Amino acid sequence: MRNLFRQNAVFISLSLMLLIALGLALLCVPKGELHLLLCDHHTPARDIFYRYYTQVAEWFPYVVCVAILLFGRLGDGLFASACQAFAALTTQIIKHILVAPRPLTWFAEHMPDVQLPLAEGVRMNYWLSFPSGHTTSFFALTFAVCVLLTRDSRLSRLSRDLIQFLLFFAAAVGGYSRIYLSQHFTADVFGGMLVGCLITIVCYAIFSRFEDRKWYNYRVFTKK
Numbered sequence: 001m002r003n004l005f006r007q008n009a010v011f012i013s014l015s016l017m018l019l020i021a022l023g024l025a026l027l028c029v030p031k032g033e034l035h036l037l038l039c040d041h042h043t044p045a046r047d048i049f050y051r052y053y054t055q056v057a058e059w060f061p062y063v064v065c066v067a068i069l070l071f072g073r074l075g076d077g078l079f080a081s082a083c084q085a086f087a088a089l090t091t092q093i094i095k096h097i098l099v100a101p102r103p104l105t106w107f108a109e110h111m112p113d114v115q116l117p118l119a120e121g122v123r124m125n126y127w128l129s130f131p132s133g134h135t136t137s138f139f140a141l142t143f144a145v146c147v148l149l150t151r152d153s154r155l156s157r158l159s160r161d162l163i164q165f166l167l168f169f170a171a172a173v174g175g176y177s178r179i180y181l182s183q184h185f186t187a188d189v190f191g192g193m194l195v196g197c198l199i200t201i202v203c204y205a206i207f208s209r210f211e212d213r214k215w216y217n218y219r220v221f222t223k224k
């Protein structure tokens with residue numbers, strides 16, 4: 001576990017800072033006001049960008065997992081796949097226990113005079129808001145990929161730090177897309193981040209124990 005935190009210090013530190021910032025915002029600003037503050041910046045170009053970027057979480061993580069399974073070590077592919085699978089399962093269990101209202105439903109009940117800015121062409125959801133599944137997927141994937149890439153001893157310290165920053169940024173933009181599109185509240189994104197990161201840490205703790213096993217290092221196309 002020490003290696004995980006040392007090699008991924010940038011990604012973990014940025015994630016912690018964002019969680020703290022979101023947590024403080026949630027404590028200091030009422031739910032509805034915070035959502036309006038963060039989502040009320042629509043332009044046609046941003047609508048198109050976030051509409052399509054948010055969809056990356058629906059298919060790209062699984063493409064990456066399959067690619068690692070085929071072209072990397074079997075154990076690495078299973079690790080990345082387990083991060084996605086268990087993060088998604090945890091998220092769905094919590095969603096169906098809480099059955100929290102999405103922004104459209106919540107605003108219709110609590111602030112009916114407010115018209116949320118919506119992006120054209122986005123199919124809106126009304127329930128199962130907490131936590132954000134897309135945010136969970138974004139952070140589980142980027143953290144897992146970060147773990148795998150930063151282990152490469154051939155990379156310089158600067159390269160490792162840059163990779164971590166870019167992966168964190170990609171996940172953070174994905175999380176914000178859910179607020180921008182009014183599919184989720186800030187609390188939902190906070191919860192999705194937490195689930196995605198914690199599940200990845202748990203999966204690392206399990207799979208790192210088997211790195212010296214033959215099955216873990218098996219490669220589909222290249223034998224080593």
